[in-house]
Amino acid sequence: MNEQVRGQRSSGLRAALREFAYGMTGYEFARHAIETRAALENLFMVVVVGDMIGVPVIPPYYSLRLLPLVTPDIVRWKRRVLRERDFTDLHDHHLHGV
Numbered sequence: 001m002n003e004q005v006r007g008q009r010s011s012g013l014r015a016a017l018r019e020f021a022y023g024m025t026g027y028e029f030a031r032h033a034i035e036t037r038a039a040l041e042n043l044f045m046v047v048v049v050g051d052m053i054g055v056p057v058i059p060p061y062y063s064l065r066l067l068p069l070v071t072p073d074i075v076r077w078k079r080r081v082l083r084e085r086d087f088t089d090l091h092d093h094h095l096h097g098v
Contacts, residue, residue: 045070045077053081 047057048066052074070077 041073042077042081045073046081049074049077052078 046055048063048070050057051060051063
């Protein structure tokens, strides 16, 4: 029984150290990758179905060819693009150099 408790403590300590190391080294890279992917998805959706919000970019034929691929994301994309934004939403709250 004592060995089992000791094993759980050591695995918990190991997990805490792993999360701490990830937070110190890789967390910012992961967040930046997620933000970059979201920006690229927004750009792709504007190019493909931008005419839904009044921004015709490519001919409708190509949009219609790609429509089955983007149909599940259209509602979320329209909500994200057309939502009202505040001045503070434009700035990232990173602490670079502080």
